[in-house]
Amino acid sequence: LVEASAYLRDDRLDIECVVTVMKEPRVSQTKSSPKVAVPPSDIAAHLGKLLESKEAADVTFYVGEDTFAAHKVVLAMRSPVFKAELFGPMREAGAQVLPIKDIQPDVFKALLHFIYTDSLSIIDDLVGDDRGEMIRHLLVAADRYAMERLKLICESDLCENLNVQTVAATLALADQHHCASLRDACIEFMSSSSMDDIVATQGFVDLKTNCPSVLVDAFVNMSMLNKR
Incomplete structure (x- = not known):
């Protein structure tokens, strides 16, 4: 049987095989695209x-003096x-000068600054009670001029800086200007503080x-919170 094999000739064993040689791919180094540094928006600064x-x-406001x-x-x-x-x-047709009542000049200045820059950086130097008072006035102004973002910023700031001396006044402010989150924060603060x-x-x-009805409502809610 071995002698009849086609692979055995003259006492030699012929083995036929197919060899595939895989060459490493040549990767050419390409230059990376240059990165362009894009500066942040500066529209507020302008x-x-x-x-x-x-x-x-094209308009001038008289605020106080x-x-x-x-x-x-x-x-x-x-x-x-x-x-x-x-x-x-x-x-008012042709009116270029408008009086603004019931707003203090420094509050109106901060309001204009926010309108143009979307920030309250103009009051960064204020601290403590002075800052809290300014924020409360700005909340009133924001509500008056239907500036919802500014109103929420003021509401958030007041929520984070409640204290025993101002919480009652802040609760009245929250009720008058329909600030539900601030109202709830005041009631929660009062429930955990010395009455x-x-x-x-x-x-x-x-x-x-x-605001006696607000006070009654606050006590009801405080009672419910204390029962939890």
Whole structure:
């Protein structure tokens, strides 16, 4: 049988095989595309400079004894109330000077700064009670001009900085301007604090006199929280 094999000739064993040689791929080094550094948006900085320079301002506000120049289109873009006052059917034709009542000049200045820059960096130097007072005034202004983002920023800031001396006044503010989260935060703070200290504040006296229903509602909610 072996002798009849086609692979055995002259006492030699022939083995036939197929060999495939795999060559390593040649990878050519390509130059990486140059990276372009894109700077952050600077539109707020430019708008802030526009406010400061008063260039092309087309409206002036009288606030107390101070005046503030601004640009109608920027105000209208940021506040539907300003839009209605400056461009709506009830606007005073040709009015370039408008009085602003019931807002302090420094509060209106901070409001304009936020309208142009979307930040409250102008009040960064304020601390403690001074900052809290400014934030409360800004919340009122934000509600007046229907600036929801500013209102929420102020609400958040007040929630994070509640104290015994101001919580009652802040609760009244939250109720008057429909700040549900701030109202709940005040009630929760009062439920975990010394009521004797809170009752001794002028804010509590004002709350009891001017907003008795709010105080009753607060006590009901505090009672429910303490039962949990």
